[in-house]
Amino acid sequence: MGQIRPTEIVSFNTTVDLNTSELSFVLVWENTTSSLxxxxxxxSGxxxxxxxxxxxxxxxxxxxxxxxxxxPEPGEWVAKVRANAVPDIGESYWVIFDTAAASEEVVTEEIPANGLEGEPEECEECNE
Incomplete structure (x- = not known):
């Protein structure tokens, strides 16, 4: 959580790896009369x-x-948050940078309907 003053600009950085499939940025503030x-x-700029x-x-x-x-491009990303209209005392805000890694290849095997490989064995106790 931070406090931003009128006309202030605040910067945040995050690093994105090569295997990142998605970058999310979220900015939230309290006062509906403020504008950020x-x-x-x-x-690359x-x-x-x-x-x-x-x-x-x-x-x-x-x-x-x-x-x-x-x-997203790998490397250092920058977010600049600007206070367009906030009270003189400032505005409370929260910033979240989040990344999601690329999914690994999923390998599936065909499994028989009974969940067992090969021929099912007779169950003596089951037939009693």
């Missing part, structure tokens, strides 16, 4: 903002901003 926003910067197009997902409501980026 966030812009992300990729490791590309700006991702509210006009982002798919496959980037962006959404904002009265107290939340979030981004979801699929197949």
């Amino acid at each position: 926003d966030a812009v992300l910067y990729s490791p 590309m700006e991702i903002n509210s006009s982002a197009q798919p496959p980037v997902i962006y959404n904002k409501n009265m107290t939340l901003v979030y981004y979801v980026i699929y197949s």
Whole structure:
């Protein structure tokens, strides 16, 4: 949790690995009369903002901003949170950066309906 003052800009960093399939950024604040926003910067310097197009997902409501980026560029990502309109005493906020690793290949085996490999054995106790 942090406190942001009027016109202040606060930066946050996270590192994305090569095997990351998804990067999520969430900004939440308390006061519905306040206005905060966030812009992300990729490791190569590309700006991702509210006009982002798919496959980037962006959404904002009265107290939340979030981004979801699929197949993000590996390296250091930066988020800049801006206080567009907050009280003079500031606004409490929370930031979450989260990543999801690429799924490993799932190997499946065909298993007989009875759950046993090979021919089922006779169960003497079952036939009593």
